[in-house]
Amino acid sequence: AQKITQTQPGMFVQEKEAVTLDCTYDTSDPSYGLFWYKQPSSGEMIFLIYQGSYDQQNATEGRYSLNFQKARKSANLVISASQLGDSAMYFCAMRDLMNTGFQKLVFGTGTRLLVSP
């Protein structure tokens, strides 16, 4: 079974600095995908970025980038130039593709990021 591990329960960063949120995964599938979601204090889950196992380059979306190291089975989220609005819970998730074609997501336990002025 797929497993996602986020070892940082909380992270602190100053505004305008970069921060890396760690995510390691365990899978025996050759084809898989990794997602990052943001959950602000208001509660909604916001999709941030996706990386597929066959993608040659690390994914980027604005200030978000994914440091994908396949050999280490890690997919760390890098947020550049942190903003106060980045304070939230961040979840790493893995696509578990069943043989029916159904895509189930397996989530980590999350990392709470606090951005200070």
Add this chain to the structure above:
Amino acid sequence: NAGVTQTPKFRVLKTGQSMTLLCAQDMNHEYMYWYRQDPGMGLRLIHYSVGEGTTAKGEVPDGYNVSRLKKQNFLLGLESAAPSQTSVYFCASSFPSVQGIGQPQHFGDGTRLSIL
């Protein structure tokens, strides 16, 4: 610009009562999901549906039932609520996954459910 809409947003039930959580999406997604979120455990899949009229069990299906009578709606039912079902419930939807290309799931704002 609604996306995924969940109702209600909050509810308090007594043990043994029943209720239905409603989820509606306007993105024409084939797949829909119900998750529960508990402190320190991330999100766990309760049930899911790959199309109108079909449902399947996820990781933690016991005590819940679902129905997908219309493509845009996915209902989660608790027949006899228990305190262990106190949680935040999220509905999500997505297009089917294409080999090698991930399809993000779009989430509703959640329903806070307390069972006394």
